[in-house]
Amino acid sequence: MLQDFFHTCKSNQFNVIGYPVSADFNYQELDKFWQFSFNNCGDWAVESIYSLNTFRFEKEVMRYFAEKFSIPFETSWGYVTNGGTEGNMYGCYLAREIFPDGILYFSENTHYSVAKIVKLLRIEHRVVRSLPNGEIDYEDLQRQIALNETEHPIIFTNVGTTLHGATDNLDKIKAILKYAGIQREDYYLHVDAAFHGMILPFVDAPQPYSFADDIDSISVSGHKMIGAPIPCGVVLTKKEYVENISVAVDYIVANDKTITGSRNGITPLMLWYAIKSSTEQEKELRVKRCLRLAEYATEKMNEKGVPAWRNPNSVIVVFPTPSEAVWRKYGLANSAEYAHIIITGHMIDNIQFLDQLIEDVALDLKEDETMTVA
Known part of the structure; x- marks a missing residue:
């Protein structure tokens, strides 16, 4: 059971994007x-x-x-x-x-x-x-x-x-x-x-x-x-x-x-x-890279027709709640109206996963609009 749980944790460690946790830490020392x-x-x-x-x-x-x-x-x-x-x-x-x-x-x-x-x-x-x-x-x-x-x-x-x-x-x-x-x-x-x-x-x-x-x-x-x-x-x-x-x-x-x-x-x-274990300059760079990636995610969603937005100095990107299949797949935090993704340190080197999420959210929104019109 422990070994199985360990593999589950390893598989999901860096795919946490709906909740405010940073996984880019190392406390082995x-x-x-x-x-x-x-x-x-x-x-x-x-x-x-x-x-x-x-x-x-x-x-x-x-x-x-x-x-x-x-x-x-x-x-x-x-x-x-x-x-x-x-x-x-x-x-x-x-x-x-x-x-x-x-x-x-x-x-x-x-x-x-x-x-x-x-x-x-x-x-x-x-x-x-x-x-x-x-x-x-x-x-x-x-x-x-x-x-x-x-x-x-x-x-x-x-x-x-x-x-x-x-x-x-x-x-x-x-x-x-x-x-x-x-x-x-x-x-x-x-x-x-x-x-x-x-x-x-x-x-x-x-x-x-x-x-x-x-x-x-x-x-x-x-x-x-x-x-x-x-x-x-x-x-x-x-x-x-x-x-x-x-x-x-x-x-x-x-x-x-x-x-x-x-x-x-x-x-x-x-x-x-x-x-x-890091300088203040390194901490600042990490924060600013997260903010730039949040800006990238917002712009990318808008380009694909998803009305995403974020508040000033925030790494939280807000957008309409997608279908349950999508928010469960990515572990998104959501309300009846809005969901969000949160860009923390471990997402900086995981842009491919972010792009995949954006694609799925955009496709889901289009499908929802098509069903609504029909």
């Missing part, structure tokens, strides 16, 4: 560490009595992301998570502790996990309409803020929505809050940058996305644009906020500032290795 029972329980900034941890690597990972997201490392805190959902929950958790009476606003195109988070944390919330390209509807956000009496909005923003790859405009959102008479210290801005958080730092004209744009917390996935065999990510915030949730744990002689307590010790090692 870390194979020797699988024999250890790592546990990153507690705060990586404090020495733990449990010596089998990867805190020294986690600290460097967080230093890297603090630099990438424009916050002084000394005034920041965050940790390596199990993925974007945990990072988003952490941001919402911090916001709720700061503003217990706050209302969380998020768009209908926000990742489905946020609907679970508001139930788990019991946060009062409002779902805001989305624009056709997937961004939050700014007029509806303004209307809903005006309708509610709370003085403490918690705004959940997207830097790359799941289906459309849309980025909410932080400048417009802050202008709405200012117009409503809400002072900066009276609201909280969380950014879900699960996928595009490792794209925007490497483009020439990024949309606002970082602490330089006055955000309060940000969540990024590690297995998406970076690439990893295990779901993982980071969450980053301001150190002053974390003190509200810090818990002293006597038997490990440490403070726990996380959600999960015992945490994966391998993933900080992987993220550290991914960061250190």
Whole structure:
């Protein structure tokens, strides 16, 4: 069974095109560490009595992301998570502790996990309409803020929505809050940058996305644009906020500032290795090659009569949902109206597969139009 499963994995590893994962990674240098029972329980900034941890690597990972997201490392805190959902929950958790009476606003195109988070944390919330390209509807956000009496909005923003790859405009959102008479210290801005958080730092004209744009917390996935065999990510915030949730744990002689307590010790090692094994120039080149290939796929589909499009600085190409036979063949993520392909690192050298998909989608659309006319 294991050998059969291995062959299945090898056959499909580089044909993942409908979901945001990068398969162009190689962590063989870390194979020797699988024999250890790592546990990153507690705060990586404090020495733990449990010596089998990867805190020294986690600290460097967080230093890297603090630099990438424009916050002084000394005034920041965050940790390596199990993925974007945990990072988003952490941001919402911090916001709720700061503003217990706050209302969380998020768009209908926000990742489905946020609907679970508001139930788990019991946060009062409002779902805001989305624009056709997937961004939050700014007029509806303004209307809903005006309708509610709370003085403490918690705004959940997207830097790359799941289906459309849309980025909410932080400048417009802050202008709405200012117009409503809400002072900066009276609201909280969380950014879900699960996928595009490792794209925007490497483009020439990024949309606002970082602490330089006055955000309060940000969540990024590690297995998406970076690439990893295990779901993982980071969450980053301001150190002053974390003190509200810090818990002293006597038997490990440490403070726990996380959600999960015992945490994966391998993933900080992987993220550290991914960061250190390429230069920033190489990371930028990889991102820009993905963006060029996404542009190529969009143009190629349009040439063949498929009305494909993508948002600025996004590697997600959106097009009408094809027949089930096609989306199952290529493992495409889709809704009733739209499907998408996602160009990550492993697709750069797999253009033949991309061209084959484009041909099949175009042919499928023509056949559908013919059947509709008939």
